Amino acid sequence: NVSLVNTVLCSIWADSFAYFADQIEAGKSPVDVAAEALDKHWRVIFNGNGYDESWPIEAEKRGIWRIDSGVES
Numbered sequence: 048n049v050s051l052v053n054t055v056l057c058s059i060w061a062d063s064f065a066y067f068a069d070q071i072e073a074g075k076s077p078v079d080v081a082a083e084a085l086d087k088h089w090r091v092i093f094n095g096n097g098y099d100e101s102w103p104i105e106a107e108k109r110g111i112w113r114i115d116s117g118v119e120s
Contacts, residue, residue: 090109
């Protein structure tokens, strides 16, 4: 059953959206809030082929955790 996983993921998204909304309601520009979030988290954004052999090397360069074993994770 994946309901707990979905609950956790939705809670994380809700917390992030609440943070964005608070910043915008405090007077920040939505573009500035989005740009700040991208600058802070750019290293985890990936639009390529996650199955490509070069991706684990790139992930390590970006400082992204890589756990290859489900048991280890």
